Amino acid sequence: MATLNDYDLRVARTHGEFTRHRHPETDEAFLVLAGSLTIRLDDGEVTLGPGQLYVVPRGVHHQPVSPDGAEVLLIEPRETVNTGDTPSNLTADRRLA
Amino acid sequence: MATLNDYDLRVARTHGEFTRHRHPETDEAFLVLAGSLTIRLDDGEVTLGPGQLYVVPRGVHHQPVSPDGAEVLLIEPRETVNTGDTPSNLTADRRLA
Numbered sequence: 001m002a003t004l005n006d007y008d009l010r011v012a013r014t015h016g017e018f019t020r021h022r023h024p025e026t027d028e029a030f031l032v033l034a035g036s037l038t039i040r041l042d043d044g045e046v047t048l049g050p051g052q053l054y055v056v057p058r059g060v061h062h063q064p065v066s067p068d069g070a071e072v073l074l075i076e077p078r079e080t081v082n083t084g085d086t087p088s089n090l091t092a093d094r095r096l097a
Numbered sequence: 098m099a100t101l102n103d104y105d106l107r108v109a110r111t112h113g114e115f116t117r118h119r120h121p122e123t124d125e126a127f128l129v130l131a132g133s134l135t136i137r138l139d140d141g142e143v144t145l146g147p148g149q150l151y152v153v154p155r156g157v158h159h160q161p162v163s164p165d166g167a168e169v170l171l172i173e174p175r176e177t178v179n180t181g182d183t184p185s186n187l188t189a190d191r192r193l194a
Binding site: 029055 | 099100101102104106123124125126128130131147148150152155170172173174
């Protein structure tokens, strides 16, 4: 984990389906470092491989899925909740981060 | 080029020695996508390969160098001047970006 001003740069290892959610207050960047990540959107989906970047605009529902696993760099403001407006059993306690 | 809130995410292709400079007002993140990048600091240097990230804190002099070339993702606030406080012939006109 690194910080850039008031942003977090976090490497997340994902596998399977994440909670569909949105962040009403911020954009969120996904940069795949290894593996493959698909981001399901309301009007389609985008699949990213290593070195590929996608920014989900604020307020847009998205569901990251990675059947085979991926290592992803997430870039977002420090206080961003990982499941946005949709609490689930995958919601991280950022106080522990 | 992508934007994340009021930040720019820019892929730069670097080769050779960049201007030594600092950004008094902001941190700056370097993520190498391909090749190898060395960042010279006043008290040492760090060399990054693909997938490796380094954040130069605000106010810290740094000189990116890449003898063999590198593709680098830069993350910084939108109005950041690429050569910081040190104008040079490498200073980009961000009005054209």
